[in-house]
Amino acid sequence: MPEMIFRVRWPDETESDCYSPSLVVRDHLVVGTDYPVADFLARAEAALTEASARVQARYGFACSRALGQLQVVREICGRFADAGGARVRVLSFH
Known part of the structure; x- marks a missing residue:
């Protein structure tokens, strides 16, 4: 299963x-949005949950790394929840 790194600017x-x-x-x-x-x-x-589900379907277990990444994203987004107009830019896919 091909992995991907996506870079974002908070x-x-x-x-x-x-x-x-x-x-x-x-x-x-x-990218660029x-x-x-x-x-x-x-x-x-949606993306990381689906990615983990694909691992589950293929290997019989969820992807803990994807779910851990999702937790990090949730925590970082939580810091900006009250910042009106705050945006996240997707910089690249690798």
């Missing part, structure tokens, strides 16, 4: 590499 201008065990992220996020924090979180949740 509203505070910091950047992070995020892990997915599947290329399914491309179905939910677009700015997403409102809540929208980015919903898309990341």
